[in-house]
Amino acid sequence: MTDIRTILRQATEALGDRLEAELLLAHALGVNRAWFFAHADDPAQASGMDRFEALVRRRALGEPIAYITGTRDFWSLTLEVTPATLIPRPETELLVELALERLPPGGRVVDLGTGSGAIALAIARERPDAVVVAVDASAEALAVARRNAQRLDLERVTFAHGDWLAPLVGESFDLIVSNPPYIEADDRHLHEGDLRFEPMTALASGADGLVDIRRIAATSLSQLVPGGWLLMEHGWNQGDAARGVLEHAGFMKTFTAQDLEQRDRVSGGCRAT
Template sequence: MTDIRTILREATNTVGDRLEAELLLAHTLGVDRAWFFAHAEDRPGLDAVRRFEELVARRAGGEPVAYILGRRDFWSLSLEVTPATLIPRPETELLVELALERLPRGGSVLDLGTGSGAIALAIASERPDAEVVAIDASAAALAVARRNAERLGLARVEMRESDWYESLGDRLFDVIVSNPPYVEAGDPHLDQGDLRYEPASALASGPDGLDDMRRIAEGAVRHLRGNGWLLAEHGWNQGAPVRDLFTRSGLSHAFTAQDLEARDRVTGARVD
């Protein structure tokens, strides 16, 4: 039998990432990663090694670790994710931060295209006083979001199946947030890495990547209260066109915030 140290070294060589190898082995053994430091010479049983090797093979074949494990950490939450949902990414936490800064006490938030529920549930976890509504056009994605809400004790978040604003009637919100599809259709990156496994409908949006962003901007004025904010994540090269889009849709005070790698990431604008 091979010890933990050797198993991790060989798996790291296979998948090319030590952290991913540790996450897969911790999942297999039902331990946390800190356990490895005190058990480097332990020799797991043959069944466990075989299960781990199956996971390593899946990762080596390109399947995202988040889908293999069935979960992803975001904000302070551990979220279930499936191939029906986009994998939450750390840069999206900037969108949560900006929304929390602009959300009045007892205010309301609409999360458009919630996917796993990451943004809506992060906001709800920080602001129990807020009314949070999360919508998605995918019934499969909403089922994941609902399970996350139940497990995290955030079932008060209202989940609705809707094609953007379609089912909302004349409801108004203080903040609208969205991480919509924004990749250009035909972008070669869609056929590379983890993106190959994520739902195409959550990634690409027309020739310039902004078809869904236009729909979001056009409906925002009708669904925002006075001084309410629209905040949306986008690609590194879309800050200027999204600011222009928001302004032409009747919003004002448009700005773009950069992520930790100094790339344009979230643009916001408000109703006067």
């Protein structure tokens, strides 16, 4: 009978990625990756291998690992993800870092377009004193975010269904954060890799990729307290444009922060005091 080590080697050759092979096998067997070190010589059981082979076939066709396993790690959290939600990415952790730096003690923060709840739940985990609200136009995505909040014991996060700030008219916040759609509608990358499987409404935003960034900037200033901040993630080549949008909407102290690969990633501005 074929052992675990051989199964992993064969899957690595098929996928071209050892980590992906390990993640899929761990998911099929219901174990963590550390288990392989102690059990590499164990015989592979037929039932588990049937499940594993089906997962490898799905990945070979391009389906994202996160959708196959139903989970994705972000910040210090393991989140449920589904095809109704964007897959959280490491570069978005910069948005969380910048938000935590600007959120005052006991502050109110809203995450617009929360998807799986990644940003809102990461902030709530780090700042139990904060009032955290998460909004999404997709009822399916909100259901995923609510399940994540419940499983992570972060049920104090409030969820609202609607388009950007529309369901929160009249409320004021110390901080508004968002990872909105920002890819140009005709960008060829939308038809490549993992993006092919993710919800288009969470990815593309008009001809220049800035339609939703403009909408958020235009409506956010009136719902920030004096000195409150708006922070938005955007594409690597949109820093100048994003700052221009913020300045046109009346924001002060605009800036752009770069991610670990030294690419423009998050821009923000504050309401005048």
